[in-house]
Amino acid sequence: MPDHNVCIAVAKDHDRAAGLVKCLIDAGFDQKKISVVGKDHPEDEHVHGYVTTGESVAFWGKQGALWGGLFGALAGAGFLFIPGIGPLMVGGPLLSMIVGGLEGGAVLGGIEAVFAGMLHLGLTKDSLALYDTQLRDGCCLVILHGTAEEVVGGRDLLRGQVELLEVHAT
Template identity: 35%
Template sequence: MNTMSKAVFCTVKSVDQATKIVERLKASGFDNNDISLLFPDDTGPNQLGVDNQTKAPEGATTGVSTGAVLGGGLGWLAGIGALAIPGVGPLIAAGPIMAALAGAAVGGAVGGVTGGLIGMGIPEYEAKLYERKVSEGHALISVHSEDSDETKRAKQIFEEADAEDISMANEPAKRS
């Protein structure tokens, strides 16, 4: 078996840029279950198909119609949905990061985005940087890689797309 798997992270300034990167990751062989995306939901009601009529408690996830999400460009991502993180505000998340953050959203402000990212293996100082960037309107992308070739490929895609804050983290071992 291979050594520890990694996650490669970056931030981008727009959802359009994020969509292009995610499409390139998919085209280069990354699975939709291995790609995470997080960005502020500042598009206003109904623009992303978010059901704003939900009477869910503050911090709970609300339903999203994946067909309408982002013009379909990101609709194939796993587990896409809306979250409200106390102190950060409404976010759209997809992929493994959704599960990490859903616990933070429902559990209150226990670490918020930073706590969820630390749980995914990101060092605290980088997690805080990413939370700040997302709160400023940037999108966070991460992709799981099984080996050094995938890690290099993801990093190259991020670099060619002018992504910022590119880093890697060892993912926590999965417990069965």
């Protein structure tokens, strides 16, 4: 990915993340430049999972309708089980970075291997640790990838809608 500029918004829950994605898309941001990472919540007794066939993705479980609608708008989707965090749903361009980090077997001083892929975004270990904590607490990350101008525009649009909103540029 040529642009390593990102705006990362921490949404308190899945519904808020979906609202932020809709806000970005409605404002004209390219949906192929939006990633979402969040925990699935398998505390209930329902089956959880997803199946992808080509461009079609089907989800089921407690949050299935939400994830299906959300990831239907994004480029790519994946379900990962990360020890210590649990099941994570990932959609958008971040997915290929995470898979690359997992394939490389990278583990960085206690930071989960899944976050190794995020280092390509120019994030520091401290930032990764912060986002790790947010995910463990049930929050979702909504990430806008793009040029410096695009991510600043995304930040300006989302300002006031979330408690934690940061721009990282390389």
